[in-house]
Amino acid sequence: MKSLINVLLLLAVLPLFSQNFLQGEIKNKETNQPIFGAHVYFPELELGGATDELGTFNFSGLPEGNYKMIVSVLGFETKSLSFQIPYSDAISIELSPSAIEIEGVIISTPFHKLQSENVMKVEQESIANLNSQGAINLADGITNFAGVESVTTGLGIGKPVIRGLSSNRVLVYTQGVRLENQQYGDEHGLGLSSNGLESVEVIKGPASLLYGSDALGGVLYLNPEKFANKNTATADASFNYFTNTKGYNSNIGVQKSTENFKFLFRGSTSEHSDYNTDSYRVTNTRFREQDIKVGLGYQITNFKTELRYNLNLSKLGIPEELGEQSTNKAPLLPYQDITNHILSSKSTVFFKDSKLDINIGLIYNDRKEFEDHHHHDEEDHDDDDDDDMHDEDEEHDEEHDDDEVLEAALHMKLKTLNYDVKYHLPELGKFETILGVQGMTQSNTNYGEEQLIPDAVTNDIGILATSHIHFENADIQLGARFDNRSIDIASGLNRSFNSFNGALGVKTNLGNNIIARVNLASGFRGPNLAELASDGSHEGTNRYEIGNADLKSEQNFQTDVALEYKNEHIEIFANGFYNIINNYIYLSPNGEFIDEDPVFLYLQDDAKLYGGEFGFHLHPHPLDWLHLESSFETVTGKQDNHDYLPLIPANSLTNTLRAEFNTNWFKKGYAFVRLRSTFNQDNVSAFETPTDSFNLLSIGFGGSISLFKNELNMYVSATNLTNETYINHLSRLKPDGIFNMGRNISIGITYNL
Template structure:
């Protein structure tokens, strides 16, 4: 690690290439008139500007090299332009009018391209869009993405599910580094706030080539908000009220940049009472979350760097049964108190035709869990008041400290080849401090090397790569484990007909067993079982084939995705028929498994009625073991239909309204330890827009979910075995004000 840092400093000092400027105009392809406020963005150096009233733009301090510029504006097709600096100094860029929504930069894949140019299929959604649809929090919002669901414990705790795989099989990236927050537990949430998250990207399928172990099922990549453009400053604050939980979230932020330095900070507070179903409130689903994010960036000559910090403290009630009906917001016993510190740095050194990227991260996760029987029963204390945690110890307390690094070198382009080589690694320590111990103290070390290339042929794009990983686990009990895996990926993208794009991706992935699976010996609040680990577990190893077809013209977009995922040595829990402490004993076992399914979608935006959007999508996944038994926690098939209109009025900009009907079908394909789940229909609607208030922009949103107050249970709810219903009708009102 020290060698890498020294190399970075050396390169930053010695590679001081000349700075350059670029200017140009952005025009309508038909009228040749300049376009006002078109966005110009250099993806590699993360620097941008906007055109003036004549469609003119200019940017200074551009290091020499080959770059991709993305040009976008609402109502036009996003365009990507390759430029060579300093050879290119003056541009004229023509944009074609289109009703299709603007494309965004895909950050989670290595070559930072538009999705239309990407070989891998990646879903991209802005957090603003997800919240406009009534999402209460981040884990709720991602369920609006086709192929993505969430295993929930009440409202506050959610774990992403991608095509039927969850927990350690889905890797989460935040601030450019892998998030490690003891995600092995069913009742362990993300520990992240949606405040300060700009967008969400989802890679559906094995991404071990790019990210190593734990990306066997896919990646949830969370992009933090960007710094402000050079020589600009901005501030904003927002608030949302949720009728069902009588809850709220508020956040405020400020950011500023000059030509070289930039900084931002954002703070937020969220509180919710117990959520209400059609007939009762679900006791102890209340929670409180505090979050603070800060960032500092610097760019000069051929070097840029940024440092970000996020601290999140969450106090989460753990629901057990329907009891006292209350709208208080302080969690009762049992509850979790989790503090998550996330430090990250991202640095790049630009050479004339190559670049070096170094991402470093450190995550400090402090998890405390408090239980009823650890409270002093002789002490008369109102449980609705703030708990004094100094008065009693946490039943379970674990500290997880993770340092990781990701170093990639982009080689000079050689003919049709773009190539990246890299090394990634992680050092992780788990320590126990509570009265109980679920998993022992341990140290984990990962290291992986990779190489990947994107090859541009005339009619087809090819992406391929290979990677080798080693994981060494040193456990305090004296047990030592080593896991190795070699993985590869191969993908093709081509236009097989007019307006029809095909993608075929073949990839292998792996997951080393986590500490809980290897060493568990105990139970804790939030589970109804006693878990015993298996030190003889092997790697999970999978191979997935993925086919995606997409048709797009000025009136219609249609896509169909299909996948088949074969997993060897799939790890699962199974009861052995005995009990410990009056709880059934569950053992970790292995068997081969297969998952298959896909998504189909249709988006109609009839020209010239560009303001009208009719959207429909269907998703399905089936998971089976080799013995033909179904896998647990597989989401039910679902169909979503949306009617959306967009409009502008003299008094309202970016106006929209929508109505959505989500149909979730019966889930009868269940494991031996599950019960079937009935289907249901949920109706949602919303509207919003922005307007001028005291010479600044204000945005308002109004949305409602489960408008018919349907009584239902989601198959992925961990409260399902107790027959506890999901949330009833909720109306959300939001206001954002930009200074």
């Protein structure tokens, strides 16, 4: 490892500049006119730029090798081309007008292809689009993906559910590294801000081949904002207001890049009071969040590297029952106080026809949970009882802002080092091949007076090989992987888990307009520390959890079939899956109580999940500015004994009517109306309650104008416009009959300098 670091340092200082360049022009295929502002991007090099008024572009200092170039601009098809560098001739690229949205490069899969080229179906959406649809935070925004939901505890706490699987079965990646933040708990959220993120990608189904244990159910991959293009500087500021919570989200960012160095900074803050329903505010769903993201990059011809740091500070109220009705924003007791540090390093060394990727992450999660009976400010209560009663509500809001008067009941520090090294072999005929090693070492330490999970050290390591094979009429991706997980627990319990997994996928064109994908993949998940060794009351879940030291690894096999039909005016898709999980781990009550909390045990049984997403997108000629989109999603989960699995989302149907327009002064204009119909969920586990159907109506519009010669983006959106009272099946407040959020109007502006 030391030798490898020395090599990287040497490469970073050597003057490896080259005269390799690529230049050309981009034109409208129908009119032969140059296209101004077309974005030209090399995903492997993370190098991009835009065409000038003549439609031309020019890149210099490119390393030798075969590289993909993506050309995209609003209103035209997205084009993917490959060039062998050095390439001496000027190129001319023609783009056909298209009403289909710009197609993005998929980053979460290792070959960096457009979605239309990818063997594995991956959903992608920009953060800007999610926010414009009224998302209050990241956990809320991801529910706009078909097949993705969120287990919520109010608004501030949410965690992703992909096709019925959640918690440690869904892996989250940010800044190119695996996020670890005690995600085993139902009421443990993402701990991430959407500010400073560019887009979200969702892999539905087992991704253990690419990411190892805990990717059994899928991956939520968060792409950070890009650095500015070479020799440019940008800045922006935004503000969002939410009427329901009287809350706001504001952030400011700056970026600057020279020929070789890059820098970015983004700081944000948000505060929300208790959310409102048609009848009441839900006490202690308030939360506060501060977030800082910093990035440094360096790039020369044969080497690029970037260092990113994210600090996230969150105070999240844990709702228990309806009480005080106020719009205060300081969380009441009980609440979580979480500090999350993410330091990541991402480097690539380019050889003549191959490259080496090295990603390293350091994650430090400091989690504190405070409870009512840990108040240290009660000793003078009897001295002035009248004054205390008069100011009681204000004290609940303000006392805990000073951590000196509170002692955390539960206090855990989780420290994780993870690494991901991949070598992209030289292309051999039709084969693109990657060899890799991934792993992490992790320690959990307790500092609070209460203990839910013990001190422990976890080590993961996996080796993988995967290939993408190009044929004339089909693309095939296949691979294999071996993993080992060991857990050493302070109590003396030591467990080790091994697994061998593989994947095979085929993408082919059935005629000119139909794409078919078939993916077969196995996955696994080693039991986590909580499942093996928890023994204590879990604040926020109101239950006493007892681990099971004899648990086995979960192992699954999923079949995924996807069909897409696309022509100039209509797109139709059908995605179906069948997922068999052996040794599925779940919590079940045993009928006993400890400290007035019901006792839940970790048990295992084989299970299966099946369902899919189906829909269409119509943009009829000549009304290409008008879009009608409809999607239906369904999932069913059962144990082998025919009992239903818990936390399975209800079936839903979403219909959207959207218009896009441009005027001389209002650019990138849009307006939409959306109706999401969620059906009854009667297929519930033994200790769940069913939920009724509901309909949520949303509307919105937005666009950009020129203000002082700079772009000002704005949007207004309204969710649950009819103020319907409803309970989502994945709300953890459901057992108490507490409604989800009522009508909310979001207003947002972003000013770009």
